[in-house]
Amino acid sequence: MLPHLVSSSDLIITPDIVQALRSKIEEKVIKKEDLVKQLQGFIENLTELDSEKGKEYAEFILCELNSSKGNYSILEVVVAAFNKSFRNSRHEAEAHEISVHLWRYMHKKKEELL
Structure with a gap:
């Protein structure tokens, strides 16, 4: 079935799938400073049309x-x-x-505490 989907160009890859694959491939060390920068940039790009709850969670x-x-x-819970x-x-x-990076960062920090 997959070869048919590929040959007929019916295969749909969503941005979530691309991000998940990218995260698995890269498996780089997540630094707190990088997370802070990424989250700050994310917050700066939010507008009044975006989720107010989401903005509060990000902040x-x-x-x-x-x-x-x-x-x-x-x-x-908040992530x-x-x-x-x-x-x-x-x-x-x-x-x-951002969520994936935060989970990986928190997991690493928890392991360091053990």
Whole structure:
């Protein structure tokens, strides 16, 4: 079936699939500074037409990243809500990418605490 879809150009790859594949391939070390920059840029590109909840989640995540507390249990919940708040929007792919990077960063930090 897949060869038929490819040959007929009916294969659809969504931005989420591309981002997920890209993240798997790259598997680079996620730095806090890079996350902060990416999140700041994301927030700057939001407009009044975008999700207000999503903007609040993004700003909360940014504040938590800039604090030294490391409230990873709370961040996990907020990151999931952040990602969900931008579904079916023009920011969906970037929000998903940021979420994946945040999950990887938090996972690494949790491992360091053990």
